[in-house]
Amino acid sequence: MNKITVNFVLNEEPQSITVEPNLTLLEVIRDVLDLTGTKEGCGQGECGACTVLLDNAPVNSCLVLISQVEGKKVTTIEGLSKDGELDILQQKFIEAGAVQCGYCTPGMILAAKSLLLQNSKPTEEEIRKAISGNLCRCTGYTKIIKAVKGASGQTEEVI
Amino acid sequence: MSQFRWIGKPLPRIDAKQKVTGAVRYVTDMAFPDMLWGAVLRSKYPHALIKSIDVSKAKEKSGVIDVLTYEDVPGLNAFGIITQDQPVLCQEKVRFMGDAVAYVLAEDKRTAYEALDLIEVDYEPLPVVSDMEEAIKNTTKVHKDGNVLEHVVITKGNVAEAFESCDLVVEETYYTPRQMHTFLETEGGVATIDEDGIITVFSSSQYPNRDIIQIARSLAYPEDKIHVVGHPIGGGFGGKDEITTQILLALGTLKTGRPVKTVWDREESVIAGQKRLPLKITLKTGVTKDGRLIANQCRVVADTGPYNALGSAVMKLALEHACGPYYVPNTYLEGYCVYTNNTLGSAFRGFGATQATFAIERQLDLISKKLGIDPLEIRIKNALQNNQSAGLGHLPAPSVGIADTLNQLKKHDLWVNKEEYLKTDVPYLKRAIGIACSHQGCGLGSFFPDYGSADIRLLPDGSFNVKVGCPDIGQGNATAFAQIAAEVLHTDPDNIHVEIGDSRTSPDSGSTSASRSIYTGGNAIVISGRKVKALLLAEASRALGVAPDLLQFGVNNISTKDGDRSITYKEIASNVAGRKGTIRYTSRFDWPTSELEFNEALGLPHYVFSYISEMALVEVNELTGEARVLKAVVSPDAGRIINIQGLEGQAEGGTVMGMGFALMEDVILDEGQYLTRDLSTYIIPTALDIPEMDTVPVEALESTGPFGAKGIGEAVCNPITPAVINAICDVLDINITKLPATPEMVYNLAHKKIS
Ligand code: FES
Ligand code: FES
Numbered sequence: 001m002n003k004i005t006v007n008f009v010l011n012e013e014p015q016s017i018t019v020e021p022n023l024t025l026l027e028v029i030r031d032v033l034d035l036t037g038t039k040e041g042c043g044q045g046e047c048g049a050c051t052v053l054l055d056n057a058p059v060n061s062c063l064v065l066i067s068q069v070e071g072k073k074v075t076t077i078e079g080l081s082k083d084g085e086l087d088i089l090q091q092k093f094i095e096a097g098a099v100q101c102g103y104c105t106p107g108m109i110l111a112a113k114s115l116l117l118q119n120s121k122p123t124e125e126e127i128r129k130a131i132s133g134n135l136c137r138c139t140g141y142t143k144i145i146k147a148v149k150g151a152s153g154q155t156e157e158v159i
Numbered sequence: 160m161s162q163f164r165w166i167g168k169p170l171p172r173i174d175a176k177q178k179v180t181g182a183v184r185y186v187t188d189m190a191f192p193d194m195l196w197g198a199v200l201r202s203k204y205p206h207a208l209i210k211s212i213d214v215s216k217a218k219e220k221s222g223v224i225d226v227l228t229y230e231d232v233p234g235l236n237a238f239g240i241i242t243q244d245q246p247v248l249c250q251e252k253v254r255f256m257g258d259a260v261a262y263v264l265a266e267d268k269r270t271a272y273e274a275l276d277l278i279e280v281d282y283e284p285l286p287v288v289s290d291m292e293e294a295i296k297n298t299t300k301v302h303k304d305g306n307v308l309e310h311v312v313i314t315k316g317n318v319a320e321a322f323e324s325c326d327l328v329v330e331e332t333y334y335t336p337r338q339m340h341t342f343l344e345t346e347g348g349v350a351t352i353d354e355d356g357i358i359t360v361f362s363s364s365q366y367p368n369r370d371i372i373q374i375a376r377s378l379a380y381p382e383d384k385i386h387v388v389g390h391p392i393g394g395g396f397g398g399k400d401e402i403t404t405q406i407l408l409a410l411g412t413l414k415t416g417r418p419v420k421t422v423w424d425r426e427e428s429v430i431a432g433q434k435r436l437p438l439k440i441t442l443k444t445g446v447t448k449d450g451r452l453i454a455n456q457c458r459v460v461a462d463t464g465p466y467n468a469l470g471s472a473v474m475k476l477a478l479e480h481a482c483g484p485y486y487v488p489n490t491y492l493e494g495y496c497v498y499t500n501n502t503l504g505s506a507f508r509g510f511g512a513t514q515a516t517f518a519i520e521r522q523l524d525l526i527s528k529k530l531g532i533d534p535l536e537i538r539i540k541n542a543l544q545n546n547q548s549a550g551l552g553h554l555p556a557p558s559v560g561i562a563d564t565l566n567q568l569k570k571h572d573l574w575v576n577k578e579e580y581l582k583t584d585v586p587y588l589k590r591a592i593g594i595a596c597s598h599q600g601c602g603l604g605s606f607f608p609d610y611g612s613a614d615i616r617l618l619p620d621g622s623f624n625v626k627v628g629c630p631d632i633g634q635g636n637a638t639a640f641a642q643i644a645a646e647v648l649h650t651d652p653d654n655i656h657v658e659i660g661d662s663r664t665s666p667d668s669g670s671t672s673a674s675r676s677i678y679t680g681g682n683a684i685v686i687s688g689r690k691v692k693a694l695l696l697a698e699a700s701r702a703l704g705v706a707p708d709l710l711q712f713g714v715n716n717i718s719t720k721d722g723d724r725s726i727t728y729k730e731i732a733s734n735v736a737g738r739k740g741t742i743r744y745t746s747r748f749d750w751p752t753s754e755l756e757f758n759e760a761l762g763l764p765h766y767v768f769s770y771i772s773e774m775a776l777v778e779v780n781e782l783t784g785e786a787r788v789l790k791a792v793v794s795p796d797a798g799r800i801i802n803i804q805g806l807e808g809q810a811e812g813g814t815v816m817g818m819g820f821a822l823m824e825d826v827i828l829d830e831g832q833y834l835t836r837d838l839s840t841y842i843i844p845t846a847l848d849i850p851e852m853d854t855v856p857v858e859a860l861e862s863t864g865p866f867g868a869k870g871i872g873e874a875v876c877n878p879i880t881p882a883v884i885n886a887i888c889d890v891l892d893i894n895i896t897k898l899p900a901t902p903e904m905v906y907n908l909a910h911k912k913i914s
Contacts, residue, residue: 035181036185037182041838042837043424044838044839086179093175093179097804099179100172100394101343101344101394102174102175103185103344103393109179128846132847135341136343137340137342138394139812140816140849141815141849
């Protein structure tokens with residue numbers, strides 16, 4: 001198969017990679033670039049573990065072909081903390097106890113990040129909707145919702 | 160003020176920062192230079208004889224390094240925690256769709272999967288055993304010795320006589336589904352071999368030291384040349400307790416001398432992975448007219464599928480928990496565990512108690528309705544007390560907190576003001592509150608050696624290294640270990656470095672399963688911690704020239720009680736190192752067991768139990784049969800709470816998992832063929848489905864536990880299922896006997912379309 005070259009910005013760093021065109025964004029991130037914070041839970045767009053931000057919108061990277069990111073901005077969990085300083089969502093996830101096995105956590109945090117970028121004071125219903133494509137088998141979601149509320153500067157009580 | 164510095168505190172998880180930044184490398188994130196990919200050829204039929212296997216074409220494919228079959232397994236071509244009945248690679252027969260027939264090792268993943276299509280297997284299909292009652296008849300045998308893997312009868316008192324004296328006897332048969340663990344990280348890992356022949360397997364595992372025994376047996380390879388690192392993993396819930404990829408990975412690296420990686424994709428995980436055993440449970444329960452339980456007769460048939468794994472133990476736990484956390488003077492408990500060609504049944508959080516809880520808690524509600532007794536009161540009335548024998552006839556440890564948990568519910572706003580909560584504005588939306596109780600035996604029970612060990616060592620910088628074998632499968636036991644160690648050593652968790660789940664470094668502490676890791680690891684840490692403290696004190700006394708009883712412990716030092724002189728742990732470490740010594744202790748802790756043992760039912764009974772009650776406010780749409788859980792209040796008794804945030808996390812996660820079991824989850828098969836294949840057909844609760852949850856714990860302290868703690872990782876998913884179902888049945892005046900209670904089923908029952 002003829003390789004293609006794709007240019008995009010990954011976590012604020014320009015990237016130019018030459019790969020087979022049938023690779024997904026998830027495969028490139030994990031296997032080619034060795035950023036393993038992005039997880040695979042199903043490979044079929046059903047679980048959200050592979051969520052990354054594409055121009056700040058959440059996408060299931062297992063369903064995105066690498067050519068589709070040409071010229072775009074990709075953010076993975078590794079790009080969320082700046083110079084070792086955690087994003088407020090990351091801090092609140094720790095404080096609220098929103099992490100158990102942690103396998104859903106990167107995707108969950110990025111889905112929430114995108115929500116907060118568009119809507120700084122979401123309602124609980126909006127939070128639930130925004131993360132409804134991200135499965136978590138450990139936490140029962142309550143503490144995740146609480147963490148997102150906390151990160152938006154709202155009371156952390158979950159109704 | 161609490162008597163403890165760290166016990167009970169909501170200390171954030173020690174691994175949380177690594178997890179929120181994506182820095183942690185799970186076992187399936189591991190990669191090594193020159194690594195091969197291993198892909199497994201699964202069976203084409205649920206039940207068939209293998210006539211021949213031809214791998215020659217696959218071997219010729221460019222990029223394929225080797226293709227392994229049964230002929231390549233050097234040792235015992237079988238594994239299993241209890242019975243070694245599952246082939247590593249099948250030779251003469253396949254017994255379910257998930258059976259492994261060949262293992263391709265290739266330069267990359269795509270090549271490996273493409274090569275699977277080139278393997279030619281000639282099968283002769285056999286009749287499929289899919290019904291568990293049919294299985295008992297042995298018309299077609301899954302294994303040559305027949306389909307009944309285990310048959311157990313345990314009695315207490317005399318049920319036949321007791322039923323005569325009962326005012327009411329209720330009999331019903333219940334069916335539970337094949338719940339899938341649905342951990343987000345599927346089964347997988349990587350194995351490497353070094354020039355000394357040391358094999359290291361990084362793989363999803365709940366018990367690395369036991370994996371070593373199983374790998375060594377199949378590879379005919381020395382145990383001391385095998386290491387297993389079972390941590391960190393993306394969820395376990397029991398489904399990573401038995402071998403998944405470990406033996407094949409080790410075999411692959413042994414044969415090729417190169418690192419080998421295998422991760423099942425989701426479909427392979429659905430097909431080959433372990434599931435909760437489907438149970439058929441018939442209960443005949445007799446009471447007096449004031450609602451006192453007099454007799455309970457139980458018949459369980461458990462479908463373990465093609466192999467035992469932990470299926471027979473699951474069946475026995477269902478019997479042990481079939482009377483609920485209640486006092487029942489007369490019991491007759493009979494169980495069959497049978498082989499079929501269905502999914503591979505094994506451990507799943509709750510381990511048989513989950514299924515049994517559904518059955519007995521439905522019985523309690525049927526009885527309470529018939530007698531007109533409040534469902535909460537009938538449970539309080541029958542709640543097991545400290546001096547009463549459990550269903551199997553033995554006395555559990557005297558930390559029976561079930562009545563206290565029920566009293567917590569009784570005081571809760573949802574119960575006190577239930578009339579308010581039951582109101583709805585929409586005529587076709589109806590609400591009810593369902594209640595249920597459960598309990599869970601902690602540890603492996605009688606007969607099986609159940610022990611733990613912790614290795615604590617003073618490090619040169621004055622901090623402590625704490626090593627325990629049990630992996631952290633997501634629930635946060637490593638954080639609890641840090642808290643327990645900090646408490647015993649009178650220091651801060653920052654000074655504790657916990658290492659777990661790595662057979663290269665941590666001592667064998669048994670499995671992370673059976674609600675046992677905090678109790679076991681915690682006890683082992685307490686023993687080691689006390690020894691280390693005594694060693695520190697002796698050192699300080701010697702260095703300061705002051706008698707030990709005049710000294711006191713600080714966070715990082717030991718000082719004279721008047722505070723005049725002190726020595727830091729760092730100084731102690733350096734003094735000891737100067738003499739080429741260490742301050743270190745490796746403990747051994749053995750579980751207490753019941754005075755009663757059953758030779759015909761090894762593993763029963765358990766001695767330490769956790770208890771739990773839960774109530775759920777459920778709204779049912781009469782037009783669609785759809786049920787929504789609006790609120791759930793859970794009262795767990797885990798003995799002493801080590802980390803309140805961790806306990807809430809268990810209670811919330813368990814509740815949602817149990818809701819899935821009640822309402823939506825089932826792997827559907829048709830004559831052994833999977834109709835459910837992935838997460839688009841296997842639906843688990845999402846953030847849109849969850850209720851508001853409130854955790855109101857009680858602490859019935861367990862005198863043999865670390866600071867009084869028991870275990871709670873499993874019980875949390877048991878009571879919600881019947882609580883929700885009881886509410887739905889109450890609203891619509893129906894009797895649900897089969898799970899999951901999908902909207903279609905509820906609608907049809909309500910409209911008398913099915914019975
Ligand atoms: S891995 Fe992409 S949605 Fe599950
Ligand atoms: S924390 Fe384990 S899947 Fe969410």
